[in-house]
Amino acid sequence: MKKEISKQLEMDTSDMRPEYDFTKMAGGVRGKYYKAYRAGHTVKIHKVDGTTLVQYFKLEEGAVMLEPDIRNYFPNSDAVNNALRCLIPLLPKRRRAKIKHA
Numbered sequence: 001m002k003k004e005i006s007k008q009l010e011m012d013t014s015d016m017r018p019e020y021d022f023t024k025m026a027g028g029v030r031g032k033y034y035k036a037y038r039a040g041h042t043v044k045i046h047k048v049d050g051t052t053l054v055q056y057f058k059l060e061e062g063a064v065m066l067e068p069d070i071r072n073y074f075p076n077s078d079a080v081n082n083a084l085r086c087l088i089p090l091l092p093k094r095r096r097a098k099i100k101h102a
Helices: 002-015 034-039 077-090
Strands: 041-046 052-057
Touching (some): 034 041
16 A cells, blocks of 8 residues: 555656655654644634634544545544444453564
C-alpha cells in the first residue's frame, strides 16, 4: 500500500511548480506534532468582508484517526466499537510483552 501511495505522489508532483521542489528536503519525522495536535489547535478563517472567525479544535481523549480506506467500512464510532468487540474474544488470554518499534 505504501508503494502505491509513493507512486501516486511521484506522478502527482509532475504538475507542481518548480518553486515547490521537495527533493532537497530532509525526511519527515513521524509524530513530530503529535502532542501539540492532541493538545488542541486554533484555526483562523479570514473572510472577504474583513472579519475573522476563530475556531478551537481539540481531540477528545481516546479519539483515534481512521485512514480513508478504513473509514469507508465504518460510518460512525458505534460501527468501529462493534467490530473491535468482535475481535476481542479472538485475542489470546495472556497478552505478550509489547514490542518496541524503532
